[in-house]
Amino acid sequence: MEKSKTLKLIGIVAIVFGAMTVFSGGRALFGGAEARAAVGNAVGFVLWFNFLAGFVYVLTGIGLVKAMRWAANAALGLALATGGVAVAFGLHVLGGVAYEPRTVGALALRLSFWIVVTVISWPLRTKPPAAR
Numbered sequence: 001m002e003k004s005k006t007l008k009l010i011g012i013v014a015i016v017f018g019a020m021t022v023f024s025g026g027r028a029l030f031g032g033a034e035a036r037a038a039v040g041n042a043v044g045f046v047l048w049f050n051f052l053a054g055f056v057y058v059l060t061g062i063g064l065v066k067a068m069r070w071a072a073n074a075a076l077g078l079a080l081a082t083g084g085v086a087v088a089f090g091l092h093v094l095g096g097v098a099y100e101p102r103t104v105g106a107l108a109l110r111l112s113f114w115i116v117v118t119v120i121s122w123p124l125r126t127k128p129p130a131a132r
Contacts, residue, residue: 003123004067010117011064011071017113018057025051041098046107049085053078053110064121072121079114086111 028039029051039047056078063071086107093099 006120007067007124008065010120011061011066014057014061014064014117016061018054018059018061021050021054021057025054040100040102042100043089043092043097043103045092046085046089046103049081050106050110053081060117064117067124067127069124069127072118072124075114075117075121079111079118082107082111082114 025047027035028042028047056074060071060074060078063074089099089103089107
């Protein structure tokens with residue numbers, strides 16, 4: 001697959017992933033008691049991080065679709081931030097507090113996704129700036 005098509009594809013996936021993240025996180029955070037009960041023992045800081053990061057997923061996806069240089073840096077930032085939250089979550093769990101086991105899988109999925117996006121988009125960092 002051509003590089004530009006690959007970037008567009010992962011950009012679209014990032015946009016959809018971000019929209020789904022904002023929707024589900026917003027529902028969990030701002031929905032009624034039923035929505036909060038559905039997330040079980042979700043850890044607050046992870047839930048807030050995912051919700052807010054969802055907006056950045058969408059913006060980064062748009063940047064990838066447009067093959068913007070900054071999108072590769074944004075993908076790296078998302079991978080690093082998600083990794084940091086995963087470490088903080090792990091320490092939180094080691095402290096013996098209740099947590100939702102599916103959070104482990106969700107963080108692993110998000111971290112893996114952004115690592116892959118970073119690797120794929122890395123060549124954008126050396127792309128010459130567009131003529132002004």
